[in-house]
Structures are given as structure tokens and as C-alpha cells.
Amino acid sequence: MGLGPWLQVPVIVLLALPVCAVVGYGLLWVVDRRALGFDTMANPEELRRQDQQLPKAKRKYPQSRVTQVMWVLIALVIVAAVIGAL
Secondary structure (H helix, E strand, O other), X not given: OXXXXXXXXXXXXXXXXXXXXXXHHHHHHHHHHHHHOOOOOOOHXXXXXXXXXXXXXXXXXXXXXXXXXHHHHHHHHHHHHHHXXX
């Protein structure tokens, strides 16, 4: 005998919460390491100093790591919705 429909949603949310937290942290770590290399951290002051050393034409203004991970998570939600609709 399974759970009633009114208990399934809270149970799924409680089980999915730690998984989503780990996946979000993992994505943040991957984006941070991939963008900056394995030996540096995402320090805005250091990024600004490095950027100031470049000529104006080659300067880039890095997107926030949180914003990058947010877009990845939104893409994952859309993919999951499409797969769920099939």
C-alpha cells in the first residue's frame, strides 16, 4: 500500500531538497573551476585586477557565477519538463 496523493508531494519535496542542494553546489563548483582554472577562486577583486591589466578591447566582464548556475538550472528544469511531458 502506497502513500496517499496528499502525502506524496511533501515526501517527494523532502527527498528532492538535499539532492537539489548538492546538484546546485556541484554546478556552482564546476562553473567556478571551469571559468577560472583549478588554482584560483572566484574573487571579484582579483578578477577586476586581472581585467585592468588587459587592453580595453580585450577586457571582458565575467558574468556572476550564481547567474551562470541559475541559467544551467533553468535549462535542466526545462529539459525535465519536456521529458516529463513525453
